[in-house]
Amino acid sequence: MTAPARTPRGSAELIRAEEPVLAHNYHPLPVVVARAEGAWVEDVEGRRYLDMLAGYSALNFGHRHPALIEAAHRQLDRLTLTSRAFHNDRLAGFAEKLAALTGTDMVLPMNTGAEAVESGIKVARKWAYDVKGVPADRATIVVAADNFHGRTTTIVGFSTDETARQGFGPFAPGFRIVPYNDLAAMEAAVDETTAAVLIEPIQGEAGVLIPDDGYLAGVRELTRRRGCLFVADEIQSGLGRTGHTLAVEHESVVPDVVLLGKALGGGIVPVSAVVGRRDVLGVLHPGEHGSTFGGNPLAAAVGTAVVELLETGAFQRRAAELGTVLREGLAALTGKGVVGFRARGLWAGVDVDPALGTGREVSERLMREGVLVKDTHGSTIRLAPPLTVTAEELTGALGTLEKVLTS
Numbered sequence: 001m002t003a004p005a006r007t008p009r010g011s012a013e014l015i016r017a018e019e020p021v022l023a024h025n026y027h028p029l030p031v032v033v034a035r036a037e038g039a040w041v042e043d044v045e046g047r048r049y050l051d052m053l054a055g056y057s058a059l060n061f062g063h064r065h066p067a068l069i070e071a072a073h074r075q076l077d078r079l080t081l082t083s084r085a086f087h088n089d090r091l092a093g094f095a096e097k098l099a100a101l102t103g104t105d106m107v108l109p110m111n112t113g114a115e116a117v118e119s120g121i122k123v124a125r126k127w128a129y130d131v132k133g134v135p136a137d138r139a140t141i142v143v144a145a146d147n148f149h150g151r152t153t154t155i156v157g158f159s160t161d162e163t164a165r166q167g168f169g170p171f172a173p174g175f176r177i178v179p180y181n182d183l184a185a186m187e188a189a190v191d192e193t194t195a196a197v198l199i200e201p202i203q204g205e206a207g208v209l210i211p212d213d214g215y216l217a218g219v220r221e222l223t224r225r226r227g228c229l230f231v232a233d234e235i236q237s238g239l240g241r242t243g244h245t246l247a248v249e250h251e252s253v254v255p256d257v258v259l260l261g262k263a264l265g266g267g268i269v270p271v272s273a274v275v276g277r278r279d280v281l282g283v284l285h286p287g288e289h290g291s292t293f294g295g296n297p298l299a300a301a302v303g304t305a306v307v308e309l310l311e312t313g314a315f316q317r318r319a320a321e322l323g324t325v326l327r328e329g330l331a332a333l334t335g336k337g338v339v340g341f342r343a344r345g346l347w348a349g350v351d352v353d354p355a356l357g358t359g360r361e362v363s364e365r366l367m368r369e370g371v372l373v374k375d376t377h378g379s380t381i382r383l384a385p386p387l388t389v390t391a392e393e394l395t396g397a398l399g400t401l402e403k404v405l406t407s
């Protein structure tokens, strides 16, 4: 007996079907994506959209990059998971390549970004007790206002976004919040209990806020002089997005610990990592920290292929070159509905005239014109296309933005 043929459900019906069964922790744009390739996605009805968000940088190499898909397929046919109870034949190569790419010694593989942040916090605290000599349970970590580091209870505990915090306490102590881009405030917050300063080199969720020149170098100098670690959250800013492998390279800064995620998984599987020097990551001993999926062979195979794409520097150069196209295009729109923007590499926060609508409304209009973006707070939209986008596609998207803002 054959099952009765089911008519495939359309976008509107699929969106309605989510409502009763899916937790309402997101408010997606009303587009239902069914397939994608490169910088383009296609919805259930076959309409095509240029993806100018790229999974918040998780899709830096575009959708289904052939080298990444091939690496995943090959690994799926051999071995997918061992747990760290055993070694697997892909992990050493991944760790060696990632350490070399980021110019450091050691790698702690995890899965999601929030886990990398949590792991970075644990490493910094352990270092404070074992190496710096902070009395037990007294370690502090200095963070910046308007940060975004993920969604665990510890992490939202030091967020300044009330929507992210409200209703989720009590929170873990030991964090001091200072204004971003303010070295004097950071200096005042650091004391003999400070394990680390944890910041984003560019604050993505806050609207792609780029600190003044000299801030990152200042954080490096301050943390070195005051004897605490500099932990850089490069989960969104890293791996080519800003025109360098790491955003801290704009100021030739080398943090003690770097947190990576998003693009490290090639848009295929969640892969994150804490990378740093041996005298820091070396504080962890067997049993003190772990993850069932961290460093699994499928993740390691995809992560290795991601690092191989970045090793040549071609994507970083592309992001820098196309970043010029993006900046010039946005400068030309200033006064035509754009009231301000911040851009570095292929990453921009664009403030639209609030009289023309909220960021959400502008995003919905862009969606109807075939361009997918994401709003952040108020009337700001964020642009972060795959690094594989072409100059023509980019100027096309800017043309669509102009149309949406001026019609």
Ligand SMILES: *Cc1c(COP(=O)(O)O)cnc(C)c1O
Residues within 6 Å of the ligand: 056, 112, 113, 114, 115, 117, 148, 149, 150, 151, 200, 204, 233, 234, 235, 236, 237, 261, 262
């Ligand atoms: C996305 C993000 C995280 C959290 O990553 P998840 O994979 O969503 O847990 C942490 N820090 C920054 C800067 C991010 O952009």
